[in-house]
Amino acid sequence: MNKYAVVLFNLGGPDSLEAIKPFLFNLFSDRDIFKIPVGQKIFAKIMSVFRAPSVKEKYKRIGGKSPINDWTRLQQSMLQQELQKLVPGIEVYAAMRYWHPTIRDIADKVTEKAFDKVVLLPLYPHYSITTTGSSFNEWKRVYKGEAEKLTYVYDYFDNQRYINALNERIDETILRFPENVRDDIQLLFSAHGLPESIAKQGDPYPKQIDKTVACVMKARNFSHGYHLCFQSKVGPAKWLKPSIDEMIRGLAEKRKKQLLVIPISFVSDHIETLFELDIEYRMVADEANIENYMVMKGLNNSKTFVAALKELAVQALQNQSVIESQPVKKNG
Amino acid sequence: MNKYAVVLFNLGGPDSLEAIKPFLFNLFSDRDIFKIPVGQKIFAKIMSVFRAPSVKEKYKRIGGKSPINDWTRLQQSMLQQELQKLVPGIEVYAAMRYWHPTIRDIADKVTEKAFDKVVLLPLYPHYSITTTGSSFNEWKRVYKGEAEKLTYVYDYFDNQRYINALNERIDETILRFPENVRDDIQLLFSAHGLPESIAKQGDPYPKQIDKTVACVMKARNFSHGYHLCFQSKVGPAKWLKPSIDEMIRGLAEKRKKQLLVIPISFVSDHIETLFELDIEYRMVADEANIENYMVMKGLNNSKTFVAALKELAVQALQNQSVIESQPVKKNG
Numbered sequence: 001m002n003k004y005a006v007v008l009f010n011l012g013g014p015d016s017l018e019a020i021k022p023f024l025f026n027l028f029s030d031r032d033i034f035k036i037p038v039g040q041k042i043f044a045k046i047m048s049v050f051r052a053p054s055v056k057e058k059y060k061r062i063g064g065k066s067p068i069n070d071w072t073r074l075q076q077s078m079l080q081q082e083l084q085k086l087v088p089g090i091e092v093y094a095a096m097r098y099w100h101p102t103i104r105d106i107a108d109k110v111t112e113k114a115f116d117k118v119v120l121l122p123l124y125p126h127y128s129i130t131t132t133g134s135s136f137n138e139w140k141r142v143y144k145g146e147a148e149k150l151t152y153v154y155d156y157f158d159n160q161r162y163i164n165a166l167n168e169r170i171d172e173t174i175l176r177f178p179e180n181v182r183d184d185i186q187l188l189f190s191a192h193g194l195p196e197s198i199a200k201q202g203d204p205y206p207k208q209i210d211k212t213v214a215c216v217m218k219a220r221n222f223s224h225g226y227h228l229c230f231q232s233k234v235g236p237a238k239w240l241k242p243s244i245d246e247m248i249r250g251l252a253e254k255r256k257k258q259l260l261v262i263p264i265s266f267v268s269d270h271i272e273t274l275f276e277l278d279i280e281y282r283m284v285a286d287e288a289n290i291e292n293y294m295v296m297k298g299l300n301n302s303k304t305f306v307a308a309l310k311e312l313a314v315q316a317l318q319n320q321s322v323i324e325s326q327p328v329k330k331n332g
Numbered sequence: 333m334n335k336y337a338v339v340l341f342n343l344g345g346p347d348s349l350e351a352i353k354p355f356l357f358n359l360f361s362d363r364d365i366f367k368i369p370v371g372q373k374i375f376a377k378i379m380s381v382f383r384a385p386s387v388k389e390k391y392k393r394i395g396g397k398s399p400i401n402d403w404t405r406l407q408q409s410m411l412q413q414e415l416q417k418l419v420p421g422i423e424v425y426a427a428m429r430y431w432h433p434t435i436r437d438i439a440d441k442v443t444e445k446a447f448d449k450v451v452l453l454p455l456y457p458h459y460s461i462t463t464t465g466s467s468f469n470e471w472k473r474v475y476k477g478e479a480e481k482l483t484y485v486y487d488y489f490d491n492q493r494y495i496n497a498l499n500e501r502i503d504e505t506i507l508r509f510p511e512n513v514r515d516d517i518q519l520l521f522s523a524h525g526l527p528e529s530i531a532k533q534g535d536p537y538p539k540q541i542d543k544t545v546a547c548v549m550k551a552r553n554f555s556h557g558y559h560l561c562f563q564s565k566v567g568p569a570k571w572l573k574p575s576i577d578e579m580i581r582g583l584a585e586k587r588k589k590q591l592l593v594i595p596i597s598f599v600s601d602h603i604e605t606l607f608e609l610d611i612e613y614r615m616v617a618d619e620a621n622i623e624n625y626m627v628m629k630g631l632n633n634s635k636t637f638v639a640a641l642k643e644l645a646v647q648a649l650q651n652q653s654v655i656e657s658q659p660v661k662k663n664g
Contacts, residue, residue: 016635061507063634064500070633073409074402168396175393176611178618279508286510301402302395303348 002116004090006083006313007106008076009122009135012096013066013270019099020056024048026098032134062274069099071268071300072123078306083313091115097135104142111145118145119316120152121309123267125162125212127155128194128205151316157208161308163215165299166262170220173260173296181292185258186225186251188244189213191265192272193230196238206240212264227251228264231281232272244277245284252288259285261295267305269298334448336422338415338645339438340408341454341467344428345398345602351431352388356380358430364466394606401431403600403632404455410638415645423447429467436474443477450477451648452484453641455599457494457544459487460526460537483648489540493640495547497631498594502552505592505628513624517590518557518583520576521545523597524604525562528570538572544596559583560596563613564604576609577616584620591617593627599637601630 014023028034028044036043059065072094080092091113095106110118120139124131136152143150156162174182191209199206213228229247233239242250244261251259261281263273278295285293299305346355360366360376368375391397404426412424423445427438442450452471456463468484475482488494506514523541531538545560561579565571574582576593583591593613595605610627617625631637 061504063504063629065635067633070406070410074406077405077409078402172393172395178615283510297395301399303397 001089003113004087004117004119004317005110005113005115006079006090006092006119006121007110007139008072008079008092008094008309009103009120009124009132009139010072010094010096010268011068011131011270012072012099013068014059014099015065015069017056017059017064019065020059021048021052023098024051024055030097030134032137033130058271058275061279062271066270067274068268068270069096071298072096074301075123075268075306075309078301078303079309079313082306082310086310086314087317095135095139097138103135103138107139107143107145111143114145115149117317118150119313120150121313121316122153124265125155125157125159125267126191126205126208126265128203129198130194130203130205151319153312153316155204155208156308156312157212158215159308159312160215160219161304161311163212163219165302165304165308166212166216166264167220168302168304169296169299170216170260170262173294176294177258177260177292181258183224184256185260186227186256187217187260187262188247188251189216189226189228189262189264190231190244190277191228191240193233193239193243195235196240199240209264224260225256231276244281248281248284248290249288252285252290257289257291259290259293261293263296263298267299269300273298333421335445336419336449336451336649337442337445337447338411338422338424338451338453339442339471340404340411340424340426340641341435341452341456341464341471342404342426342428342600343400343463343602344404344431345400346391346431347397347401349388349391349396351397352391353380353384355430356383356387362429362466364469365462390603390607393611394603398602399606400600400602401428403630404428406633407455407600407638407641410633410635411641411645414638414642418642418646419649427467427471429470435467435470439471439475439477443475446477447481449649450482451645452482453645453648454485456597457487457491457599458489458523458537458540458597460535461530462526462535462537483651485644485648487536487540488640488644489544490547491640491644492547492551493636493643495544495551497634497636497640498544498548498596499552500634500636501628501631502548502592502594505626508626509590509592509624513590515556516588517592518559518588519549519592519594520579520583521548521558521560521594521596522563522576522609523560523572525565525571525575527567528572531572541596556592557588563608576613580613580616580622581620584617584622589621589623591622591625593625595628595630599631601632605630 014020025044025048028047076092076094083090093106095103122132122135177185194205217226227247229242229244230240231244261277266273282293346352357376357380360379408424408426415422425438427435454464454467509517526537549558559579561574561576562572563576593609598605614625
């Protein structure tokens with residue numbers, strides 16, 4: 001029997017307060033995001049020491065660690081369970097760009113196990129050099145197996161099941177608003193920002209984000225007013241606009257009092273949703289007299305999202321003529 | 333090498349909207365909770381058909397399924413990872429009283445694998461016949477292996493690591509309140525209720541809940557005002573008092589405006605925390621003009637809670653002279 005694998009890619013996050021500094025060091029060492037001509041390691045060292053204390057205060061307020069590893073592990077195990085119904089014995093791994101298990105750990109395992117086909121499937125629906133690109137580059141640097149066994153999934157920002165998963169979460173969050181204001185809700189899509197300079201180099205991320213928002217709104221027949229903004233800007237450079245705080249204040253000025261915030265570029269909760277959106281920008285909303293400010297939870301354990309991942313993995317294997325050419329027996 | 337296992341017990345919950353009816357059927361079939369003299373199956377059938385539609389509306393508002401299976405699966409995998417550092421090869425299972433994998437499924441697996449020692453460890457810190465008792469009874473009905481291999485952990489309501497895990501979550505939730513009101517927060521411990529008749533038969537549950545609250549408050553040096561109430565009453569019989577809605581209204585009358593609700597008898601989020609506390613009773617709090625109403629999230633992926641489970645498992649194995657008599661090699 002042929003042996004297949006799927007590798008999921010995600011950022012990873014610190015799994016304890018002590019892990020914050022080494023995590024930040026790994027992040028600032030990434031030359032696909034921070035390209036320092038000389039002294040990358042020194043830069044990473046300084047930045048991680050410098051930023052760790054303030055980042056630590058944030059993690060203390062959301063459970064002392066990032067939940068991203070836990071959600072990714074759950075998505076991995078849900079996907080494996082679903083895929084094994086169709087492709088017995090298939091194994092699913094999760095590889096973390098900045099934490100454990102690292103991309104190198106998983107690449108070594110995949111090489112060692114000599115799979116016949118391997119699908120590389122990022123947990124980023126939108127392609128950016130800073131996320132999927134960086135992960136694929138790292139994979140290429142450390143993978144020692146045969147390249148022809150690999151299929152890269154670059155993006156799936158318009159996959160219908162992924163769109164459905166988002167709409168299920170939106171619908172469920174709408175029901176948290178008092179009944180008499182539900183028609184007045186403004187849907188505020190918030191995507192992780194990107195330096196303008198990277199967007200200008202042709203990074204497809206901003207356009208793919210636009211398309212996801214369009215797909216979601218079309219699928220829900222434009223049920224509510226909607227807006228797109230960007231979060232998580234760091235540093236002095238220009239980033240994609242509008243920023244979420246401008247957007248919240250602007251909507252408040254237009255007497256919009258009901259805000260449903262939709263994290264659009266993340267597939268599970270982490271510090272950007274739990275702290276930045278749900279604690280930090282809630283204060284902005286409170287000050288601006290927003291009446292109801294609800295942050296949609298991440299796709300996390302959504303079965304519909306896992307069904308999207310399953311569909312993408314199966315499509316990738318079919319393109320490799322794995323499933324077509326070899327009818328799979330349920331008890332095989 | 334000797335082979336060891338730990339079996340975690342939990343309720344389980346419907347993993348899709350379609351699963352609600354069969355889940356309720358299993359629940360109403362439990363004679364440790366609903367003792368129908370004749371016609372238990374007919375009672376369970378009628379009740380599950382009758383209640384499914386309204387229960388479905390609630391699940392639609394929290395993600396279309398119960399997260400309890402996912403959290404339990406994660407706790408199982410985190411505990412296994414931690415235990416294997418100490419006891420190589422040890423396996424951890426999760427058995428669900430009313431859903432899959434059932435207690436029978438896991439009992440069969442444990443019998444088949446012929447472990448030398450098995451620890452039965454409920455995910456209920458407080459003993460009640462309706463939870464731990466019911467699970468252990470079911471285990472005894474279906475387990476076909478040797479009884480002397482088993483160690484039952486009955487409760488751990490005052491385990492210090494469990495208490496610490498609760499306090500970490502409380503501290504983190506306090507930081508969600510605006511800074512200037514944090515001293516005014518009232519800690520509202522909410523435990524799943526129990527019919528008075530069961531309490532009067534000597535069920536240790538109410539006293540153990542009292543003790544947990546006392547341990548938590550002592551460990552935090554009685555930082556805030558605190559109160560204990562009970563939730564989730566169903567049917568016309570008398571249940572433990574005070575009920576949470578009475579308590580919320582009573583506190584509002586006493587001009588207490590800052591409420592932090594602590595689910596005390598659950599170790600992960602499910603419908604009682606996500607719907608009942610966070611949606612249903614939030615409305616009661618809104619009507620009573622509570623200013624800030626925050627529901628603490630479940631222990632879920634808390635590493636400190638997993639450390640408590642690890643300690644309990646290790647203690648149980650030591651009582652069985654497993655670890656004492658046989659020093660474990662890390663690479664053994």
